Amino acid sequence: MRPYVHRDAAKRGAHFAFAAMIEIRIHGRGGQGVVSCAELMSVAAFLDGHHAQAFPSFGSERMGAPVMAFCRIDDRPIRLREPVVAPDAIIVCDPTLLHQVDLFSGLRPDGAVLVNAARDIESLGLSSLRGDGRRRLATLPASEVAVKHVQRVVPNVPLLAGLAAMTGWFELDSVLAAIRQKFPPAIAERNVAAAREAYGMARITEQAHD
Amino acid sequence: MHEVKFYQTGTFTVGNRLLPPELRTVQSETGRSNSLNSGHRACQGCGEALGARYAIDAAMRASGRRIIAVNATGCLEVFSTPYPETSWQVPWIHSLFGNAAAVASGVAAAQRALGATDVRVVAQGGDGGTTDIGFGCLSGMFERNDDVLYLCYDNEAYMNTGVQRSSATPPAARTATTPAVGRAPGNVFGTGKNVPAIAMAHRIPYVATASVANLHDLERKVAYATMLHGARYIHVHVPCPLGWGSAPADTVKVARLAVECGLFPLYEAHDGQVTGRTLIRRRAPVSDYLKLQKRFAHLFAPVRDDERLAAIQAIADRNVTELALEGHD
Amino acid sequence: MTEQIEGSLAVARAIALCRPHVICAYPITPQTHIVENLSELVMSGALRDCEFINVESEFAALSVALGASAAGARAYTATSSQGLLFMAEAVYNVAGLGLPVVMTIGNRAIGAPINIWNDHSDSMSMRDAGWIQLFAETNQEALDLHIQAFRLAETLSCPVMVCMDGFILTHAYERVDVPTQAQVDAFLPPFEPRQVLDPADPVTIGAMVGPEAFTEVRYLSHHKQLRALSLIPHLAQTFHKMFGRESGGLIRSYRTEDAETIVVALGSVNGTVQEAVDAMRERGTRVGSVSICSFRPFPLAALREALQRAKRVVVLEKCLAVGLGGIVSDGVRKSLSGVALKGYTVIAGLGGRAITRESLMRLIEDASQDELEQVTFLDLNADLVCHELEREAAVRRSGPTAEALLRRVGTVAARIG
Numbered sequence: 001m002r003p004y005v006h007r008d009a010a011k012r013g014a015h016f017a018f019a020a021m022i023e024i025r026i027h028g029r030g031g032q033g034v035v036s037c038a039e040l041m042s043v044a045a046f047l048d049g050h051h052a053q054a055f056p057s058f059g060s061e062r063m064g065a066p067v068m069a070f071c072r073i074d075d076r077p078i079r080l081r082e083p084v085v086a087p088d089a090i091i092v093c094d095p096t097l098l099h100q101v102d103l104f105s106g107l108r109p110d111g112a113v114l115v116n117a118a119r120d121i122e123s124l125g126l127s128s129l130r131g132d133g134r135r136r137l138a139t140l141p142a143s144e145v146a147v148k149h150v151q152r153v154v155p156n157v158p159l160l161a162g163l164a165a166m167t168g169w170f171e172l173d174s175v176l177a178a179i180r181q182k183f184p185p186a187i188a189e190r191n192v193a194a195a196r197e198a199y200g201m202a203r204i205t206e207q208a209h210d
Numbered sequence: 211m212h213e214v215k216f217y218q219t220g221t222f223t224v225g226n227r228l229l230p231p232e233l234r235t236v237q238s239e240t241g242r243s244n245s246l247n248s249g250h251r252a253c254q255g256c257g258e259a260l261g262a263r264y265a266i267d268a269a270m271r272a273s274g275r276r277i278i279a280v281n282a283t284g285c286l287e288v289f290s291t292p293y294p295e296t297s298w299q300v301p302w303i304h305s306l307f308g309n310a311a312a313v314a315s316g317v318a319a320a321q322r323a324l325g326a327t328d329v330r331v332v333a334q335g336g337d338g339g340t341t342d343i344g345f346g347c348l349s350g351m352f353e354r355n356d357d358v359l360y361l362c363y364d365n366e367a368y369m370n371t372g373v374q375r376s377s378a379t380p381p382a383a384r385t386a387t388t389p390a391v392g393r394a395p396g397n398v399f400g401t402g403k404n405v406p407a408i409a410m411a412h413r414i415p416y417v418a419t420a421s422v423a424n425l426h427d428l429e430r431k432v433a434y435a436t437m438l439h440g441a442r443y444i445h446v447h448v449p450c451p452l453g454w455g456s457a458p459a460d461t462v463k464v465a466r467l468a469v470e471c472g473l474f475p476l477y478e479a480h481d482g483q484v485t486g487r488t489l490i491r492r493r494a495p496v497s498d499y500l501k502l503q504k505r506f507a508h509l510f511a512p513v514r515d516d517e518r519l520a521a522i523q524a525i526a527d528r529n530v531t532e533l534a535l536e537g538h539d
Numbered sequence: 540m541t542e543q544i545e546g547s548l549a550v551a552r553a554i555a556l557c558r559p560h561v562i563c564a565y566p567i568t569p570q571t572h573i574v575e576n577l578s579e580l581v582m583s584g585a586l587r588d589c590e591f592i593n594v595e596s597e598f599a600a601l602s603v604a605l606g607a608s609a610a611g612a613r614a615y616t617a618t619s620s621q622g623l624l625f626m627a628e629a630v631y632n633v634a635g636l637g638l639p640v641v642m643t644i645g646n647r648a649i650g651a652p653i654n655i656w657n658d659h660s661d662s663m664s665m666r667d668a669g670w671i672q673l674f675a676e677t678n679q680e681a682l683d684l685h686i687q688a689f690r691l692a693e694t695l696s697c698p699v700m701v702c703m704d705g706f707i708l709t710h711a712y713e714r715v716d717v718p719t720q721a722q723v724d725a726f727l728p729p730f731e732p733r734q735v736l737d738p739a740d741p742v743t744i745g746a747m748v749g750p751e752a753f754t755e756v757r758y759l760s761h762h763k764q765l766r767a768l769s770l771i772p773h774l775a776q777t778f779h780k781m782f783g784r785e786s787g788g789l790i791r792s793y794r795t796e797d798a799e800t801i802v803v804a805l806g807s808v809n810g811t812v813q814e815a816v817d818a819m820r821e822r823g824t825r826v827g828s829v830s831i832c833s834f835r836p837f838p839l840a841a842l843r844e845a846l847q848r849a850k851r852v853v854v855l856e857k858c859l860a861v862g863l864g865g866i867v868s869d870g871v872r873k874s875l876s877g878v879a880l881k882g883y884t885v886i887a888g889l890g891g892r893a894i895t896r897e898s899l900m901r902l903i904e905d906a907s908q909d910e911l912e913q914v915t916f917l918d919l920n921a922d923l924v925c926h927e928l929e930r931e932a933a934v935r936r937s938g939p940t941a942e943a944l945l946r947r948v949g950t951v952a953a954r955i956g
Contacts, residue, residue: 039545039712042543042713052712052714053712054712054713055711055712056706078810079810079811080810081707081807081810081811082893085895280606287745291745292747293748293749294752300738301736301740302742302744302745303745305602305605305632305636306629306632308628309605312594312598312602313603313609315592316607316614317606317607319603319607320606320614322590323589324612325588329738346596347598347599354592354593354594
């Protein structure tokens, strides 16, 4: 059984309990912060009191090459060490990968998808992902949010915040704390602002879909 | 600064007793450390055994006997430590053929980390271990300016393994891998590495060449270098009677001729610039030097090879010109 | 303090807590993050009385560590794959001289073909050099093993390699408990060398030894490793008492008490193996697993005790003895000398190929039915292999093999697992 959170439970103060392990896969290109996204995600989960494992799958460092990273979250120690082949959630940092790489391979029937795009799911040609209706699909203009706050096209932080809002698996406060741990103060605060905006946008999108 | 100069002639014995005590060599002191003690297994007339003893004794006096020595594989290492004996009177480590400079860097780093500020680290290797297989580590040590004095004892071939050619082997020399046969007998012209020049290109604090024929000069340079800090390199010319085919009794004479004909110039450099050189009072023709060594015998018999002799003379001439070695001070 | 950090950083923090005097660094994926983190700790002043040296090759790295250790300094370096091979001469030299250097191996495959991903071929290439080899299952264990390694190395005067899977562990963020300086100081006393280059008390180190004594010198190093067989568990116990957790030791058994099939493996794959064991147990298969932590010295007696009551043993290896099959299997087989059970070698994970729980479950199923070959290559793409063999049989100038295989496999970036 894949646990999902009801939106209300994602309110501040509520602590999410994982009935079984959650697996997340992040796709993007080198330079978009794919690996950092997974790392921040794992730190946020850790700060929430969970066990988390984040690791990359990449080749030699090269800007622009397709990159994947994974994150597992559980309330028991995580022993499994294999790429995530049946993700509960997929984040797509770069929509140009959409019809080149089989990004959604293994996505669970009730999985979540968050794509970095200013357009909606339908216009991206992804409606077929809806499956039997249990999946939750959303887009977020993460690059635009990133540029607005940190002046760089690095969509990872907004996407992480977006996923947190969509699923409730991470407390926003923990996401922000993870950001503050990683970046020097000035840059951290700009990223925090980006995260807050993205979180708010994702909440609105979620509510609109009901 | 002494006023009387002694020019060595004949039997080359200059009586140190004629010099004031403070100008005498370390070797003339009965109380010298004798760091490379007798009983080692070097060949009769070995220039390297001589050079190593001269150098380490000088370093020991200069440093107050606070030396650690790191030795590459080679003749010196092999003949000085025939299990279960050792002739070394200093702390001494032998690791591998190509890593003496790196091991010495490690020893020096340990002294810093452990706060032993007065200990001086000396690395030693033959030409093979220095100019060839040890070259990468040597350059690394130079580049980092590690606090090591590296002494290369250059007998111009891999002697320990049976006289094979190294990048220090001079043109035309016969070795086991550059035999004196065919149309171009001996080592190939136009090859070889000038490691002192390469050391200077790294702009390390001090580079010098020295010879077992000039004891004062060698001791002065080693003593001076010992007390400097940073990467230092001294390239010592050491005849090998066995490998060169010279008479064991001629070692110092052969070394002196190498200096006097210009093939092995004596000079020193600071930070990549030549700052001193030993002038040649009376130039000897290269043939005087070459004909004492069987490794060059094919240049003289059965037919005199004027072309190659001239080429070697040209090398010597170029050294003399570039370093302005002719004259007297 | 518990933190969520990258495995490399966890190791760097452990090294720093051990108060090293000399650290040598040469970059090679995937261990580079370790030495980068250490350089920051030294340069920022957080790690004091430590010299950090950027060397020009791995051969230099270990040689510098060697010299430092011989001069009485606690010395450390790290490498992987090609780098370990490049320093091979020095690896044997350090062991032969009895210098207690600690080195991390970020396990990576050896080329050709060039491959930056994880397998155990690098550590295996040096298994007989005389170093103690410890394999970490998790980043916590990687951290802990380095602390144990210094004490082990210095007690025995024997160098120690701590092996951790490249990328899988080095680049994974997971929860680790980083001990305090006081805790580590209580466990690891200052380095007291057995031999040291000291002007006040000169010794010669590194003499040539001929036929009259070489065998005895070698025997003594063998004897050291045999002593390590008791010292390693003892240190693990002491560690457990002082730090409050299990780490290290010779081997660890999981659900083996009544197991008919036991899977034996080294390193991080044990986590996935345990997941597969649990899943198969739920289906009623009596399976268990053993994780070997100390590969050198090889724990013959401990393995025999853990494995002898099973019906079959499956050795899962991330390495290959080309032309023979297993490497670890040889040791396991030796430990079971005289015991009648079935042994299977499974070569898996070479060059970073993922070992999945699914695959392992299928493997365990086949093994429990004794439907396995003696030597199996897990998840081998037989079609790819056959096609290449046919191609090579058809034409002499068939071109480079690796490139031909890659052409047929297609764009890798487009695939997930």
